[in-house]
Amino acid sequence: MNEVLPPELNGDEGWELRFSEAKSLAKAETSVAIPKLLEMKSDENRSVRCAVAISLGNFADSREAFDGLVELLTDPEAWVRIRTVQSLASFKGTKAPDFLARQLETEDNEKVRATIVKSIGSFGDERYISLLLPYLEDEDARVRANTIEGLGFIESEQLQSILRPFLDDPNSRIRANAARIMSSFADGVAASRETFEKMLSSEDQYERASAVYALGEMRDEVYVGPLLDLFKDKSFVVRRNAIDALAKFGSSIERRVCHRLKKEDAIIRACCCQLLGQIGTKTCLRSVIPHLDDPAGDVRSNCEAALDAINERLKNKGA
Numbered sequence: 001m002n003e004v005l006p007p008e009l010n011g012d013e014g015w016e017l018r019f020s021e022a023k024s025l026a027k028a029e030t031s032v033a034i035p036k037l038l039e040m041k042s043d044e045n046r047s048v049r050c051a052v053a054i055s056l057g058n059f060a061d062s063r064e065a066f067d068g069l070v071e072l073l074t075d076p077e078a079w080v081r082i083r084t085v086q087s088l089a090s091f092k093g094t095k096a097p098d099f100l101a102r103q104l105e106t107e108d109n110e111k112v113r114a115t116i117v118k119s120i121g122s123f124g125d126e127r128y129i130s131l132l133l134p135y136l137e138d139e140d141a142r143v144r145a146n147t148i149e150g151l152g153f154i155e156s157e158q159l160q161s162i163l164r165p166f167l168d169d170p171n172s173r174i175r176a177n178a179a180r181i182m183s184s185f186a187d188g189v190a191a192s193r194e195t196f197e198k199m200l201s202s203e204d205q206y207e208r209a210s211a212v213y214a215l216g217e218m219r220d221e222v223y224v225g226p227l228l229d230l231f232k233d234k235s236f237v238v239r240r241n242a243i244d245a246l247a248k249f250g251s252s253i254e255r256r257v258c259h260r261l262k263k264e265d266a267i268i269r270a271c272c273c274q275l276l277g278q279i280g281t282k283t284c285l286r287s288v289i290p291h292l293d294d295p296a297g298d299v300r301s302n303c304e305a306a307l308d309a310i311n312e313r314l315k316n317k318g319a
Contacts, residue, residue: 121150
């Protein structure tokens with residue numbers, strides 16, 4: 001049976017040390033890190049090669065790092081290719097998109113394809129629209145959704161007509177991604193809002209969750225109220241996504257969250273504490289501290305965690 005085990009579990013006792021070394025080289029001087037990382041890119045352990053690919057991405061000014069990543073694009077392990085693609089996205093002003101496009105033509109792993117289309121789009125070049133368009137019809141929904149995300153990095157009016165049909169796509173993530181990007185066009189705002197309203201009122205928790213995630217990426221103040229209302233959603237997934245989405249607004253919404261702490265619903269109070277743990281400042285302490293004695297145990301525990309996080313931030317700021 002040993003032959004089917006990954007290297008990590010098959011007698012390679014030193015892989016953890018090599019993995020740690022590859023990760024640490026991300027912060028080393030270029031002259032020290034690059035030669036060592038290039039030497040390690042052929043390591044027999046997949047996790048080590050992943051770490052190498054990630055670390056090489058920290059040297060976007062190095063031609064040697066770029067060349068090493070291009071070689072890793074053809075690694076036999078999908079996760080190594082994924083990490084490589086993500087790192088190549090940092091190499092702006094290079095021929096990285098050309099190499100990514102070449103890999104995309106022959107890539108048979110849907111997760112890697114999904115990563116590539118998004119990374120190509122992140123270069124923001126209108127020339128890549130035609131390259132990405134065929135992947136809007138990819139057999140894998142993840143690839144189609146990421147293609148739309150990739151297109152969202154590109155500023156072009158032609159995207160309106162391209163993306164509008166996807167506001168009615170059966171896949172909720174694709175629909176949410178299209179609505180998010182359409183909101184950036186004056187003529188697309190109304191259609192975007194209508195799409196999100198429908199998704200947020202859907203009976204499908206994953207559809208609501210997809211909409212919430214997209215709204216967090218948009219950071220549109222118009223949706224702060226509707227997102228806070230989702231703290232009473234019956235789905236844990238939706239509530240969790242709402243907390244994560246609202247956290248992206250930062251302390252600007254702190255007062256509105258504190259106001260919700262007065263709600264009778266313990267789940268809402270618990271969600272407020274979780275959010276304030278991420279965004280809260282000294283201002284919210286007066287509202288949070290009383291909930292150390294909240295009648296609901298879940299609220300008390302989240303209150304304690306929030307206060308620890310807030311106090312740690314204040315300590316680090318010297319407040």
